[in-house]
Amino acid sequence: MKILIADDHELFLKGLEMILGDYNPEAEITTAKSYTDIFNCIAQRKDFDLVLTDLAMPGAHWLEAIQQIHRDLPETPIIILSAVFDREIVQKTLDIGAAGYIPKTSSRDVITSAVNLVLSGGVYIPAELLYNSEQSELDILKSVEKISASQDAKAKVKILSPRQIDVLKLIAKGRSNKQIAYDLGLSEGTVKLHVTAILKLLNVYNRTGAVAAATHLGLLDDNQ
Numbered sequence: 213m214k215i216l217i218a219d220d221h222e223l224f225l226k227g228l229e230m231i232l233g234d235y236n237p238e239a240e241i242t243t244a245k246s247y248t249d250i251f252n253c254i255a256q257r258k259d260f261d262l263v264l265t266d267l268a269m270p271g272a273h274w275l276e277a278i279q280q281i282h283r284d285l286p287e288t289p290i291i292i293l294s295a296v297f298d299r300e301i302v303q304k305t306l307d308i309g310a311a312g313y314i315p316k317t318s319s320r321d322v323i324t325s326a327v328n329l330v331l332s333g334g335v336y337i338p339a340e341l342l343y344n345s346e347q348s349e350l351d352i353l354k355s356v357e358k359i360s361a362s363q364d365a366k367a368k369v370k371i372l373s374p375r376q377i378d379v380l381k382l383i384a385k386g387r388s389n390k391q392i393a394y395d396l397g398l399s400e401g402t403v404k405l406h407v408t409a410i411l412k413l414l415n416v417y418n419r420t421g422a423v424a425a426a427t428h429l430g431l432l433d434d435n436q
Contacts, residue, residue: 216253218265219293228264228293228323234324235324247271254284262331267294267305275308279426282309289330293323299401302337306408312336333364335409372413379406384423384432 213236219225222245229241242260244250248271254260263281281290289311302313312321312330315338326336352381372380375396382392389407393400411417414425426432 213239213261214242214257214259215261216242216244216250216260216265217238218250218263218269220245220266220269231320231323232264232327234247235327245269247274247277249364250277251284254281258285260285260288263288263290264293264327265290267292267301273430275304278305278310279308280392291330291336297338299405303401303404303408305413306335306337306405311412313338333413335412337405337409342377372410372431376406376410376413379403380410380422380426380431380434383407383410383419383425 215232215236217225217228217232219228225243225245232239232241242253244253244265246269250263250265251271263285265281269277272279272280278290278292290309291312291314292305292310293314293316295316297315305313312326312335314326314336318326318338324381329336378391378396382395385396389400389403392398393403394433396403398406407419407422410422411419414422416422416425423432
C-alpha cells in the first residue's frame with residue numbers, strides 16, 4: 213500500500229507517519245509539508261492508494277488544492293485531517309471529493325478505524341456531527357467497518373447507519389432536507405451531511421438515484 217500524508221507541522225506529520233506505520237508495517241509512506249509538495253509527489257507517481265492531508269497548508273487554497281488532488285487521483289480516496297472543525301467546511305470537502313474528515317484531536321484508534329472505513333469504500337464523517345446519542349465515535353466506526361474492500365454492492369450498503377436509512381426513507385417520500393430535519397429532530401446541516409454520505413456510499417449523484425439504488429438493493433419497501 214502506498215500512502216501520501218501531508219501536514220505543515222512536522223511533529224504532527226511524524227506522529228501520523230508512526231500511526232500509519234503501526235497500522236500497516238508494509239505501507240510505503242510518502243510525506244509532504246505543503247500543497248506544492250503534494251502536487252510534486254503526485255506528478256512523480258500516480259499510484260497512491262490513499263491521501264491524508266491537512267486542510268490549511270502553504271502552496272494553495274485548500275478548496276482548489278483538494279479539487280486538484282481529486283482530479284489528479286480520481287480513484288484514490290482522500291481523507292482530510294484538520295484542526296478546523298466547521299460543519300460547512302466538512303460538507304464542502306465531501307462535496308468536492310474527499311472521502312473522510314478527521315479532527316486532529318481524534319485518538320490513534322479513531323484515525324486507524326477511519327482509515328479502515330474509507331479503504332473499505334465508506335465515507336468517514338466525525339460522529340459528533342451526525343449522532344445525538346451517547347454512542348462513542350469509535351463504537352460507531354467499529355459497527356460500520358465490518359466489510360472488506362472486496363465487498364459486493366449489497367454488502368457495501370450495510371455500511372449505511374440506521375440514521376442514514378431513516379433519511380433515505382424520507383428522501384423516498386419526497387421530503388426536503390428541512391422537512392427531514394424536523395421529522396428526525398436533527399439540524400438541517402446534519403441532514404445535509406447524511407445525504408452527502410448516502411450519495412457517496414450508493415455511488416449516485418442525486419436523490420432520485422439514491423432512491424432507485426436503495427430500492428434495487430432492498431433498503432426500501434416497495435411502498436416507500
